[in-house]
Amino acid sequence: MGPVMPPSKKPEASGISVASASLSHLYQASSLQEAEELDLAFPAPLALPLAPLTDGAAKPEKGTSTPGMEDEELTNLNWLHESKNLLNSFGDPVLRSVSPVGGEGGVVGNRGDRDHDNMPPSPIAGGDLPYDADRNPNCKPPYSFSCLIFMAIEDAPSKRLPVKEIYTWILEHFSYFANAPTGWKNSVRHNLSLNKCFKKVDKDRSQSIGKGSLWCIDPEYRQNLIQALKKTPYHPHAQVFSTPPTSPQAYQSMSSPPLWPGSPFFRRNGGVLLQGTVTQTLILYRIFSLPPLFHVPSSPLTPLVHQGELKPPSFHVSHSPQSCRSGDVDSFAYAL
DNA sequence: CACTCACTAAACATCC
């Protein structure tokens, strides 16, 4: 494990900001900073006819954006169609394949956290199966606490969350923690305090929601968190095909996204395949600024983005991961 | 073997 995630507030970390409570707002949250900080071509088939790019200007290099800016752009959806693929900036050296049986893994499950008597068994440690929060609710997520916090905050429209809502988010998305001893909450707080990726935001007293502060991602360290996520040994339902699907119909019928080393999608996204529950996928898509192209047949939520039918305000996805399981995602369409 | 990282536990202080 590389020094990607400084446990103590070290200067090498990275972070963005913001968080929210409802996944229904997942795509409402967009930061202008995020839109600007990457200059990545949007594949033509993925371009969304939703709105013009807000910024024709050159984007600043990482770390040069103005932190105050993003929070004022919380309701726009530019990130959706601007699709600044963060992973592009990682470059080929970081490309790697992901395997559904990627074995071990996890950032969390493979560490010294499994040997505590009071901790539930962590099947993921066995490394035989890919992690699926829905199918294996007792599996410890293959994400470090830093990544979990990152995803929680990133999932919030405001990109800010109190610690309590971070707990809630983790519980909602990783039921493993529902049965875990409460020590994990201590770990979350410990991580928030110690990890420089996370910054405490002073709350407006008039809008106080109770005890504690809001936490956000330090934009300076966001890349580190993304790197850490990328280094998660595998992602839910990841599949790597040795050869490309021969036709669009071929991958339309797949239960998993088509991905093979060398494909444009693979290269664009640093070899990280993101699929799992709809919720998880959207979160990761959100984090990586990937264009969400979903077919969810027989679902009123089907966002046919690629057909230009998606209207920003109407693009809502089930808030409940339980009600929208991975099996609901029949296929993903990528521009290959 | 040294170092780093991630995690856990615990103590303590502060705030509501």
Place this chain on the structure above:
DNA sequence: TGGATGTTTAGTGAGT
């Protein structure tokens, strides 16, 4: 006053 939150320290285990 109790619980939640935040900080800090210590220790462990695994990976590099």
